Amino acid sequence: MGAMERPAFSSDARKRLYEYVERNGTVKRHKLLDVVSLPSEEFREHLEGLKSDGYLQEEDGTLEIALEFGAVTEYETDDCTFLVRPGRQADFDGLIDTIRDVTAAETYVVAETIAEELLYEDAVTRHNSVKSRMFFVATVDGDVVGWTHLDLPQIEHAQGTAQQTIGVREAYRGNGIGTKLLARGVEWAEANGFRKVYNSVPITNERALEFLTVHGWDTEAIRRDHYEIDGECVDEVMMAYKL
Incomplete structure (x- = not known):
């Protein structure tokens, strides 16, 4: 399939x-x-x-x-060797821990929501007549240290646009893991006929916004006062990458 x-x-x-x-x-x-x-x-x-x-x-x-999401790729830096590969059900606990590690340090509401969906559904990959969900993960010595997630609507009028999230544990940043994960998700979306991927981030998450901007993403829209964080209303920045 x-x-x-x-x-x-x-x-x-x-x-x-x-x-x-x-x-x-x-x-x-x-x-x-x-x-x-x-x-x-x-x-x-x-x-x-x-x-x-x-x-x-x-x-x-x-x-x-069974969904074909691509091969396992190994990368080596001065500090570590890591793999980027399709996520699978056996990664469930590692994904949850990694998402929570990232969202504990920086506000990333969409990623928090995905973690809750994983826990509720108890399934990493979804593929049915309404929606699909897939992950690529980065692992070091078999442990999940980063992820990129694509939410893939199956409804006809929304099939051309995918939502992407990405995160890397603090201890493993600076090794290019986030860049490889981001590229893997974007390349997969382009190869499967999508015309755009987007990522929604609170404006207070400056690191994520800078990361996406450096990699060619553009601000497509700003939703004013979309989140309430620490008792204050915070804008959501909708970043997009056209394929």
Whole structure:
């Protein structure tokens, strides 16, 4: 299945199988058989069909949705070696910790909201008929130290624009990790037919605004008094990058 292809199924049984896995992030094969109430042979037939069509993938008896987001890339600096790769369900705890680390030091309301969505839905990647959500992560020695997130609406009139967030733990800044993550998300959006990505940041987050500006993003709009931070009304700056 292509990353932005809307799910389409040849039977209601395959749709039910996919939707259960999509909602839950990962599901053990034996548990999926229990919840969908299909005869064993029919279950195997539909599951193998979903896997061969690229909708689901399985590893050691655990199923998750399969989306092709690109390869793993290694970068080396004087201070560290890091990987940038597609996020997966196994990154869940590391993503939450990293987002909270970033938002504890700097106000980044959209990223805070994404962390809450992750916790509520208990799934890193989403892909259904309404919306998709994906992550690329940066890791050092297997630990998540940064992320970029793309929120990808599936509604026809909004499909050309993606919302992007990005963050790197304070201890790992200065190694170019944020630049590589930002570029990875933008490159993926462009390759998948998007015409624009945007990032909404409180005007008080000067570091984020400077970072985006240096990398070619423009201020597209300002929403006055959009946030209330520490008892004061704060503007939201909507930054955009046209592809």
